[in-house]
Amino acid sequence: MLRDGDVGGRPSSETAPIVAGRGLRRTYRRRDGEEVRAIDGIDVEFGAGEFVVLLGPSGCGKTTLLRCLAGLESPDAGAISLRGSTVFDAEASVDLPPEKRRAGMMFQSYALWPHMTVQDNVAYPLKVRRAGSAEIRARVDEVLRLVGCAAIAEQYPGEISGGQQQRVALARAVVARDDLVLFDEPLSNVDAQLRETLRTELSILQRALGFTAVYVTHDQSEALALADTVIVLNQGRIAQIGPPADIYRHPASAYVARFMGPVNEIPGRLTRREGKDSVTTSLGTFDATRPLPSDLGSDVLLVLRPSELSVGTVGAAGRQVEATIRSLQFQGDYVEVLVTAGQQELLIRDRSDQILQVGQSVLVTLPGVARAVVPDDGLRPTRLPFTDEAA
Ligand SMILES: Nc1ncnc2c1ncn2[C@@H]1O[C@H](COP(=O)(O)OP(=O)(O)OP(=O)(O)O)[C@@H](O)[C@H]1O
Numbered sequence: 001m002l003r004d005g006d007v008g009g010r011p012s013s014e015t016a017p018i019v020a021g022r023g024l025r026r027t028y029r030r031r032d033g034e035e036v037r038a039i040d041g042i043d044v045e046f047g048a049g050e051f052v053v054l055l056g057p058s059g060c061g062k063t064t065l066l067r068c069l070a071g072l073e074s075p076d077a078g079a080i081s082l083r084g085s086t087v088f089d090a091e092a093s094v095d096l097p098p099e100k101r102r103a104g105m106m107f108q109s110y111a112l113w114p115h116m117t118v119q120d121n122v123a124y125p126l127k128v129r130r131a132g133s134a135e136i137r138a139r140v141d142e143v144l145r146l147v148g149c150a151a152i153a154e155q156y157p158g159e160i161s162g163g164q165q166q167r168v169a170l171a172r173a174v175v176a177r178d179d180l181v182l183f184d185e186p187l188s189n190v191d192a193q194l195r196e197t198l199r200t201e202l203s204i205l206q207r208a209l210g211f212t213a214v215y216v217t218h219d220q221s222e223a224l225a226l227a228d229t230v231i232v233l234n235q236g237r238i239a240q241i242g243p244p245a246d247i248y249r250h251p252a253s254a255y256v257a258r259f260m261g262p263v264n265e266i267p268g269r270l271t272r273r274e275g276k277d278s279v280t281t282s283l284g285t286f287d288a289t290r291p292l293p294s295d296l297g298s299d300v301l302l303v304l305r306p307s308e309l310s311v312g313t314v315g316a317a318g319r320q321v322e323a324t325i326r327s328l329q330f331q332g333d334y335v336e337v338l339v340t341a342g343q344q345e346l347l348i349r350d351r352s353d354q355i356l357q358v359g360q361s362v363l364v365t366l367p368g369v370a371r372a373v374v375p376d377d378g379l380r381p382t383r384l385p386f387t388d389e390a391a
Pocket residue numbers: 028029030036037038056057058059060061062063064065218
């Protein structure tokens with residue numbers, strides 16, 4: 001009964017992806033007349049039960065893409081089909097409204113209605129779809145139990161905590177049991193600790209109910225924690241798409257590497273030894289763990305995460321270089337150590353309990369191989385902490 005809406009031109013198919021978008025483009029004209037391509041030729045395909053995170057800095061087009069899928073925004077070009085049925089096609093002038101796309105939504109801007117109780121808020125999407133009252137009651141009870149809010153069903157939003165409000169909003173987004181739920185930074189207004197709790201709960205709920213989730217965030221740790229597939233956007237285009245571990249360990253560009261967390265970027269040149277791609281840097285030559293897409297002799301950056309380096313572990317596997325400690329910052333679980341090795345600054349996450357001092361000469365152990373190598377874009381990160389303090 002909840003699923004029999006008219007959803008568009010072509011018949012749905014069992015094997016079709018839940019979401020397929022091709023050639024999506026959306027241009028805005030600013031007040032000053034300048035055109036902004038918020039999304040610029042995007043192709044995507046999401047399967048059943050997949051958790052997809054759209055990730056990138058402010059203004060990269062995440063929200064525009066999500067709103068196009070939701071039907072809240074119309075692309076200028078391209079086509080979108082949901083479950084094999086066309087819901088948008090610029091050429092054929094198909095553009096179904098949001099209520100005909102059968103997608104749950106949890107958007108920052110979709111706050112709970114203050115004049116309705118928790119259970120009425122959650123029941124709303126079912127009422128819009130004209131579900132029967134017994135069905136509504138059963139669904140609302142079930143989903144409020146799932147998000148741990150059964151006891152506050154009769155309260156108004158103003159009478160419950162921020163965390164409870166988020167859980168109720170989540171309940172409202174999933175109550176219709178749509179196989180697609182869209183999230184736009186749903187946790188950005190809650191404090192860090194609660195955000196982690198809520199994202200764990202969301203992840204469990206998504207696996208339990210099995211819907212496809214498309215989730216917008218600019219928080220890379222949220223993306224790594226939640227996603228089956230991360231799509232990193234850069235100026236309206238896809239910079240990289242893949243499982244979180246792949247994107248983190250094998251970034252395709254310096255842009256992606258930097259966005260996924262602190263990095264050491266060691267400039268080098270692509271070389272080959274004994275038939276293997278390698279990178280020659282001021283700290284030595286490192287064999288690549290996989291063939292590199294760049295040409296022999298081209299300028300590249302060897303990308304090393306601070307946790308891949310260690311301080312003072314003589315005899316450890318890998319390559320050791322002499323360095324001087326420039327700065328130390330205690331972070332609880334680890335100490336962030338900034339060293340210089342020749343002209344190269346290196347940031348290290350040291351998890352040992354050793355006593356270190358600024359100015360101390362140490363051996364730093366680097367991995368023996370190059371796992372992440374990207375074309376050198378000529379930019380250098382400004383995010384290394386302590387850089388100003390380093391002598
Ligand atoms: N209604 C609009 N009118 C003009 N420009 C817009 C409009 N909406 C978005 N833009 C522009 O389109 C680009 C992409 O915006 P979008 O909101 O999709 O980015 P985002 O990655 O979601 O950013 P944020 O994380 O800040 O929400 C930005 O340059 C933005 O300024």
